[in-house]
Amino acid sequence: MFYRETGQFKQSYAADQAVFPILQDRIGLAIILLVAFVVVPLFGNEFLLASVMVPFLILSLGAIGINILVGYTGLLSLGSAAFMGVGAYSAYKLSTIFPGVNILVWILCSGFFAAGVGVLFGLPSLRIKGFYLAVATLAAQFFLQWCFVRISWLYNDNPSGAIEVPARTLFGIAITGPSATPVTRYLVVLAIVVVMTLLASNIVHGRIGRTWMAVRDMDIAAQLMGIRLLPAKLLAFAVSSFYCGVSGALMVFLWLGAAEPSAFDIKLSFLLLFMVIIGGLGSMIGSFFGAALIHILPIVIRMLPEALGLPIAAATVEHLTYLIVGGLIIFFLIVEPHGLARLWQIAKQKLRVWPFPY
């Protein structure tokens, strides 16, 4: 009843080409932003901010990166964690070589390094597809992780082999390092993720996004439309890796505080891929749904027995978590390959015609 587009006649193509053509969607978005920017920081406790929201947002950003490559362009990649690592290590190097420049500048710049490396490893994508491309990106994953371990220059010869985040400030307020409060870290991450999501959403709704999807759906026909496959695919690798890189840098600088090379291992690549598959391939909002499900659901499951007063051992809960999340992944692969985003679409469609079934 309330989710209707009746009466909202688009007077111009501009209005219809908008990313959110329906008024209720725009209101919904405004409410979400208000809650995220005002309500959560005001009322959220430290646990919610530091352990739930910050990781959720950072993983969502990484998922968007992978979605651009896998979901929109149809190029399967298993090297995304390594590209995140490139972002993290380059942000670390830059911030220690040039400590005078604001850390946020370096976090965003690290995206360009990741993009460069991504393009390099994306070169084989012209010749190989699908499973074989996945194997080629796997090579990137192992090679880059090897670099993170072996090239001690990358972690400034730190004997522990880890990168430790220096304390840095923005307008005199600590945003990285131990003295940065969860609220500041949350707000910084939120601002970056919101802006970058907006930009990504613009890209995928315009010419470039259509080019990517054309390459994904039917590359022969795409070529016929005058699309050159290599530049289109490399651009997807570049943008995707940029997002992964920034996400990786944020992960180390504003979430973990320090990281060893193993933080960027193949497990993270798979985790992000699962998020995108469960959330919805080729959907911006799906990236957030997927990150929420993979990151937040286990936290909820872990807290449930205690909240309900059930005497279940912690180890059992841990196993249950794996079971449930694993089961969900299989469920989505079989039942709804378009992920949560599609369920969301269906729900909206139902709302539109409610109370009638059609």
Next chain:
Amino acid sequence: MNAASETLLSVDGVSLSFGGVKAITDVSFDIRKGEIRAIIGPNGAGKTSMLNVVNGFYHPQHGRITYKGKTRPRMRPYQAASQGIARTFQNVALFRGMTTLDNIMVGRTLKMHRGLFWQMLRYGPAMREEIEHRRVVEDIIDFLQIESIRKTPVGKLPYGLQKRVELGRALAMEPELLLLDEPMAGMNIEEKEDMCRYILDLNKHFGTTIALIEHDMGVVMDLSDRVVVLEYGHKIADGTPEVVKADPKVIEAYLGVGH
């Protein structure tokens, strides 16, 4: 069409083989500006392969292609596209995950120039460009009478409509030479009539040159200015529909198919 009109495309002695299979053997023909040129022949005659040679998917082992006065040994598909050759496929090759509107918008790709920076902002020049091309696409949608399926993902459309959307996508490129590979295959009578009307309209009002592969002889005879007949990769006849229809070799090739 007047016989004096200039040649848009000419194919000279083209041979194409896949390993041992000879798909095309020493075929020559030309397409004049503004005509509807039919390519007919039994299954496996090499018709589709011929179109693939013309728009650069296949590179023939022998022969030359001259398009708009330029002779070339080989060409990439995107070069063909940028020089005004558009194409539909025998088996619909739409972008299945995208809507009708987006599919046709992809046809405008070559005419859109705003780069990543403006696309990212989707504002100012990028938005103006998007709207300008949306307008062109809406004209095509009107022309093909597919307004109601604008926002429908094409994978969900019935076959006949998919073929129509594919034509729309090709039209969005504003082609000089339009290659249609069995645009009416699998359609019912009404859909066929619609499709014929679109093809004639395009040719008459926009002067689009059309190369058409079609099995329905009635359609071919009605629509085309000239017909080239292939059989087992060889050209066996070439001329106006009347001449071709009376050719004994053609009658032989089509014997039992209603002639």
